[in-house]
Amino acid sequence: MIPAAFDYLRAGSADEALSLLAEHGDDAKLLAGGHSLLPLMKLRLASPAVLIDVGRLTDLSYIRDGGDHVAIGALTRHRDLERSALLGSEVPILAHVAGLVGDPQVRHRGTIGGSLAHADPASDLPAVVLALGGTLVARGPGGEREIPARQFFCGFLESALHADEMLTEIRVPKMSGGGWSYQKFNRRAIDWAIVGVAAVHDRALGTGIALVNMGPTPLRATAVEEALAAGAPAAEAASAADDATEPPSDLNAGPEYRRHLARVLVRRALDEAGVSVAAG
């Protein structure tokens, strides 16, 4: 399969990428690792007139200690997240889940910024950043702005980024040694999750639960979090996992099956994250 023709522009810096975005607007898409965008282009589900390749901006590939958080450059590859000792000790759920994205070849190319900006509700990393309560940093013509993860995912494959903005950094708060779990239910190793659950239960961060592939965007399981805050036992709280969700129907599963999976996987996630015991 061959993508539709496009003009290829290579940005030598983030500023150059922004000025190219300003010039081409809605006709342009940023290309990082390309492992979300190129498959869509090959299927002609996306046909941008202009591709702005930011894949060589190595100054946006980093994992840094930011004090109370870890700052991750948008062009950091899944492979680098997976192997990061800093993430492994401070935000272990993110390092672990980065190692579950696709397969080794995909992780050698795909980037965290590309994955988040693509805003696929079936992807792993958006739900993890959402459960952690991360912050996304976007750079545009007017400078930088910070977007809480909860406000970043607006619709199916739609993020809060403006057409002239570029995601440059992801900040995830450090955990304080608390429990966490990622439940990925799929049929084959390399598939997207039919349903997934990211859970963190930590003294510093509180309890955050996010759902993969249970609606047009990654979702916080607010009903479960509220039930837990009100003192409900974990098993009872988990039964609210599919509240306010709109699970899709596809080849793998219908909505009812996904609702069932969400309840079961949230219960397993709470159990693994140690929610029945005291936080931290």
Next chain:
Amino acid sequence: MEISVSVNGATATHDVDPRLLLVFYLRDVLGLTGTKVGCDTTSCGACTVLLDGESVKSCTVLAVQADGGAITTIEGLAIDGRLHPVQQAFHDQHGLQCGYCTAGMVMAAVSLIDQERDLTEATVREGLEGNLCRCTGYHNIVRAVLAVLGGSRRPCRGDTPRPPGAGR
């Protein structure tokens, strides 16, 4: 757009359409047909090559993205007719059936062995999760990768250890 890449150690320079995929650059422009197109959807791994030493699926990389990079294909592994240890192990352990996935499987295995020193059967299976064998011939493929590790923890190019149990 003009690109210049190192392919199996030789520099290649061509003017390519930006939408040309790396796999078609290798096969159709350079004539290196050892790299196969399988699913063409980033699933099967038949098109796996090394880009700057790491396995990638060349059906999901634009040739222009590889500009300036170093690519190794299955044709670049053997030196002076001597098989690479991973190729030799696939031969010795009969790590193939129809052979269509083999080039990609070997390239994925070379990358895996280069990155991970302490592989077990389970981690070899996980490490090859991006490569599908439609004949379901996984047992001998995994055995071949483990045989390489048994013969030499970090195989050198051109070194061809006889793995234990070889020559059956």
